Amino acid sequence: MVHYVRFLLLGFLLLPLPALAGGKVYVYNWTEYLPEAVLNQFTEETGIEVVYSNYDSNETMYARLKLVQKDGYDVVFPSTYFVNKMGREGLLQPLDRELLPNLAGLDPQLLDKPYDPGNRYSLPYMWGSTGIGVNTAVIPAGEVTAWEDLWQPRYERQLLLQDDMREVFHMALKIKGYSSNSREPAEIEAAFNLLKKLMPNVLLFNSDSPRLPFLAGEVNLGMIWNGEVWMARQENPDIDYVYPREGANLWVDSFVIPTTARNRENAHAFINFMLRPDVARLCVEENGYATAVLAALPLLAEEVRSSPIIFPPAETIAAGEFQSDVGEALPIYQKFWEQLRTGN
Amino acid sequence: MKSSGRTERLVTVLVSLWLVLFGVVPLLLLVATSFFAQDPIDFFRLAPSLESYRQLLDPGYLQVMRRSVQFAALTTLLCLLIGYPFAWYTSRLSRPARVLVLVLLMIPFWTNSLVRTYAIRMVLGSQGLLNQALLALGIIDSPLRLLYTDTAVVLGLFYLMLPFMILPLYACLEKLDYRLVEAARDLGAGFLQTLLRIVWPLSLPGVYAGCIMVFVPTMGLFYVATLLGGARQLLVGNLIQQQFLNARNWPLGSATSVVLILMMALMLTGYWLVLRRLAGRRRQ
Numbered sequence: 001m002v003h004y005v006r007f008l009l010l011g012f013l014l015l016p017l018p019a020l021a022g023g024k025v026y027v028y029n030w031t032e033y034l035p036e037a038v039l040n041q042f043t044e045e046t047g048i049e050v051v052y053s054n055y056d057s058n059e060t061m062y063a064r065l066k067l068v069q070k071d072g073y074d075v076v077f078p079s080t081y082f083v084n085k086m087g088r089e090g091l092l093q094p095l096d097r098e099l100l101p102n103l104a105g106l107d108p109q110l111l112d113k114p115y116d117p118g119n120r121y122s123l124p125y126m127w128g129s130t131g132i133g134v135n136t137a138v139i140p141a142g143e144v145t146a147w148e149d150l151w152q153p154r155y156e157r158q159l160l161l162q163d164d165m166r167e168v169f170h171m172a173l174k175i176k177g178y179s180s181n182s183r184e185p186a187e188i189e190a191a192f193n194l195l196k197k198l199m200p201n202v203l204l205f206n207s208d209s210p211r212l213p214f215l216a217g218e219v220n221l222g223m224i225w226n227g228e229v230w231m232a233r234q235e236n237p238d239i240d241y242v243y244p245r246e247g248a249n250l251w252v253d254s255f256v257i258p259t260t261a262r263n264r265e266n267a268h269a270f271i272n273f274m275l276r277p278d279v280a281r282l283c284v285e286e287n288g289y290a291t292a293v294l295a296a297l298p299l300l301a302e303e304v305r306s307s308p309i310i311f312p313p314a315e316t317i318a319a320g321e322f323q324s325d326v327g328e329a330l331p332i333y334q335k336f337w338e339q340l341r342t343g344n
Numbered sequence: 345m346k347s348s349g350r351t352e353r354l355v356t357v358l359v360s361l362w363l364v365l366f367g368v369v370p371l372l373l374l375v376a377t378s379f380f381a382q383d384p385i386d387f388f389r390l391a392p393s394l395e396s397y398r399q400l401l402d403p404g405y406l407q408v409m410r411r412s413v414q415f416a417a418l419t420t421l422l423c424l425l426i427g428y429p430f431a432w433y434t435s436r437l438s439r440p441a442r443v444l445v446l447v448l449l450m451i452p453f454w455t456n457s458l459v460r461t462y463a464i465r466m467v468l469g470s471q472g473l474l475n476q477a478l479l480a481l482g483i484i485d486s487p488l489r490l491l492y493t494d495t496a497v498v499l500g501l502f503y504l505m506l507p508f509m510i511l512p513l514y515a516c517l518e519k520l521d522y523r524l525v526e527a528a529r530d531l532g533a534g535f536l537q538t539l540l541r542i543v544w545p546l547s548l549p550g551v552y553a554g555c556i557m558v559f560v561p562t563m564g565l566f567y568v569a570t571l572l573g574g575a576r577q578l579l580v581g582n583l584i585q586q587q588f589l590n591a592r593n594w595p596l597g598s599a600t601s602v603v604l605i606l607m608m609a610l611m612l613t614g615y616w617l618v619l620r621r622l623a624g625r626r627r628q
Binding site for chain 2: 057059060062063064066089157163199202203204205206216217218330331334338339341342
């Protein structure tokens with residue numbers, strides 16, 4: 001009997017300890033998308049400890065959230081088309097506006113979008129674009145101006161592509177003159193056939209920190225996010241950003257609170273802090289993406305505010321296309337994406 | 345006496361419990377999942393289906409399998425070619441020297457293999473150590489493209505897996521009765537004849553064990569293909585990782601894992617048969 005009790009005790013020891021909630025907020029974000037100084041400042045001001053982890057694609061983040069049944073992440077940063085999908089599937093909890101007074105400073109143009117009418121579940125964090133990165137020390141400026149140029153045979157085994165299905169299909173759909181949110185199987189297949197011809201030019205797929213292969217001299221041309229070029233230029237000013245003629249891929253990433261969050265109030269406190277103009281300013285200056293907090297713009301240094309890399313001119317935005325959900329067409333993309341990657 | 349028997353029983357129970365909980369149960373879940381249907385929202389639907397296994401027969405997946413087997417086979421061969429002489433000479437060293445060599449072999453294992461893979465990147469990169477050295481020596485004029493090639497993948501796999509080949513070979517060769525080699529020499533056998541007719545046959549159990557220990561894990565090392573190969577073409581490990589993490593197709597990921605496990609089981613059976621045959625031959 002005594003042994004049996006001992007055995008039971010041992011069993012209990014093996015159970016996970018209950019999470020020590022209260023002073024923590026679990027933040028799950030894209031790699032290099034939030035300055036560490038901002039996290040430290042938040043902890044200093046509020047006493048709430050930030051447990052920070054990263055992902056490199058919406059798909060990974062989504063799969064992780066689906067696995068967690070309770071006590072999960074408190075704040076996550078999905079892109080538009082995932083906000084919509086996750087909201088529909090009941091993975092997100094409605095935001096409490098009472099706890100978010102700073103949302104008054106947000107850009108109205110980025111609010112109440114079709115992917116989240118009335119901003120029930122999400123508030124915009126940053127927006128940016130996917131265009132072409134060029135190391136002008138190797139490839140003369142002006143040689144590459146369009147997505148189409150990446151298909152030139154002279155770039156054999158030289159390109160960096162994002163390891164992101166929707167982003168890669170965006171290029172081909174735009175060249176073909178289709179919407180990059182196409183749900184037409186025939187259009188997606190045409191894009192796939194075009195992408196197959198691009199594969200001999202691809203050297204690597206990376207969407208962790210696409211600027212690193214540029215800085216290491218491994219690649220001189222490829223798809224990249226504008227903010228990554230902004231960051232790369234601090235180390236190597238030869239690296240430049242091109243808005244492709246066919247249109248860049250534009251995206252918005254938003255704050256959301258999953259239903260499985262364990263610190264609902266801390267999550268709101270964190271989002272509210274991030275919406276403060278002085279904090280938003282730090283994020284723009286460090287990561288090189290445009291903030292959704294309008295009130296932060298006057299605070300920015302002149303060279304940041306006037307940088308076309310971060311704030312493209314209106315006609316460039318008009319030429320680009322914002323990502324949105326492709327609904328039931330997703331498995332079609334998935335199938336072609338796999339075929340592309342398995343060497344067919 | 346009684347208490348030691350009790351301890352023994354307790355340990356047995358704990359170990360069995362551990363194995364059942366973390367070995368058998370997950371394996372059964374995996375096998376079960378592979379026979380369910382895919383679901384776009386949840387990870388799988390509780391409906392019996394052979395769809396995942398049918399999908400594995402698609403030419404794309406077959407090609408991934410073939411590529412993976414090729415990579416693993418090449419890695420195993422390289423490990424054997426380098427590992428065999430290494431193990432042989434180590435087993436012939438004096439005792440302290442032997443210990444030193446084995447410790448040196450094991451030290452890199454104190455570092456996570458992912459970190460070591462990143463280290464290889466720093467050596468092979470365009471501005472990496474190897475290119476810098478070759479440029480400085482005037483052997484090449486412009487950096488060689490080494491990183492993000494198939495060669496880099498095989499090199500990385502070879503580096504990570506080599507000790508798994510050497511250790512079983514060493515264990516086997518160390519026990520080899522050296523008088524047999526001396527007898528062969530006395531009877532006029534040359535180096536090659538001694539190797540092929542005496543040492544090699546006696547070391548076969550080690551060779552098989554080493555090959556299995558290299559071949560099987562190599563199929564699953566997905567991050568090597570990603571980090572050193574540029575994720576351009578997938579290996580079977582990448583496929584499993586992608587099905588679970590990105591495509592959210594758990595049945596297909598499970599089915600792929602089950603196929604890998606079956607391959608491993610087949611190889612282990614082969615190993616067991618060889619051992620039995622060798623033992624039988626010795627008894628005669």
